[in-house]
Amino acid sequence: MSRKSYRKGMVKVAIAYPAPARIALQSLSIHILGRLVDEDPDAYPDFVFLNDEMGRTTKIRLKDFDIVLFSVHYELDYPRILRMMEINSINPWSSRRSLTDPLIVLGGPTLMANPEPMAPFADLVLIGDAEVLIPSLLNNYHSYRKDLGKYIDTPGFYVPSHGKHTVERVFVKDLTYSVGLIHDTAISLRTSDEEPVLGRSAILEVMRGCPRSCLFCMESFTQRPVRYANINYIKEIVRRDVNDGIIDRVSLIGLSVGDHPGFRDLMEFL
Numbered sequence: 026m027s028r029k030s031y032r033k034g035m036v037k038v039a040i041a042y043p044a045p046a047r048i049a050l051q052s053l054s055i056h057i058l059g060r061l062v063d064e065d066p067d068a069y070p071d072f073v074f075l076n077d078e079m080g081r082t083t084k085i086r087l088k089d090f091d092i093v094l095f096s097v098h099y100e101l102d103y104p105r106i107l108r109m110m111e112i113n114s115i116n117p118w119s120s121r122r123s124l125t126d127p128l129i130v131l132g133g134p135t136l137m138a139n140p141e142p143m144a145p146f147a148d149l150v151l152i153g154d155a156e157v158l159i160p161s162l163l164n165n166y167h168s169y170r171k172d173l174g175k176y177i178d179t180p181g182f183y184v185p186s187h188g189k190h191t192v193e194r195v196f197v198k199d200l201t202y203s204v205g206l207i208h209d210t211a212i213s214l215r216t217s218d219e220e221p222v223l224g225r226s227a228i229l230e231v232m233r234g235c236p237r238s239c240l241f242c243m244e245s246f247t248q249r250p251v252r253y254a255n256i257n258y259i260k261e262i263v264r265r266d267v268n269d270g271i272i273d274r275v276s277l278i279g280l281s282v283g284d285h286p287g288f289r290d291l292m293e294f295l
């Protein structure tokens with residue numbers, strides 16, 4: 026999946042997903058993670074999946090990587106992540122792993138809400154937006170490798186083996202880069218012989234977070250503060266895609282897109 030060739034000395038990063046490839050590859054988030062890793066000239070990403078319910082993995086073994094990155098979206102994935110480590114001969118308990126094992130890094134919405142259930146199994150838990158945290162993880166790894174104590178002062182990094190400590194959640198302040206990243210990643214996944222899952226659609230993230238803050242809603246808390254994409258930029262992308270003849274519909278992403286202050290303007294434009 027990398028757009029570059031592997032060179033000796035590159036940091037090998039597994040984007041691991043505890044589901045069969047046919048399910049995992051439908052997740053836009055793993056492709057976005059892959060792109061973020063691939064943007065580092067000295068890092069080489071690859072996907073590793075669970076192939077079937079028996080727990081076998083794809084041909085590449087997690088042990089062959091320097092970093093294994095799990096983006097966790099559901100609590101039900103927790104046991105499958107541990108299973109994936111076990112069948113790759115990686116001890117799920119962080120305290121029982123050695124320096125020859127890959128760095129196990131977990132992130133994603135459920136862990137942002139509460140990292141503790143998975144803390145004993147993670148070397149690092151990332152708290153915040155991937156667009157900031159992945160470059161930060163790779164920069165740190167180039168310098169610190171598996172010296173976990175050195176990661177503790179980096180915003181957004183929880184190092185469970187160093188006990189409870191305050192972690193500053195990091196987030197992108199301006200969504201412009203993220204809007205382009207998500208849109209371009211979705212377009213790049215299209216193949217000529219398959220109808221895309223969301224049709225010939227421009228996938229556009231118009232907001233992150235939700236101003237309503239319903240008390241039962243995990244997403245609105247983990248995605249704070251509320252950020253709105255620039256509507257003129259969204260319009261510019263739609264205009265360009267229509268001119269290029271590559272879309273016939275638009276999908277707006279956000280927790281409550283109707284709350285975007287420019288929503289009416291955007292609807293009239295569309």
Ligand code: SF4
Nearest residue numbers: 235238239242245280
């Ligand atoms: S996303 Fe929905 S449930 Fe969550 S805070 Fe916003 S309105 Fe409430």
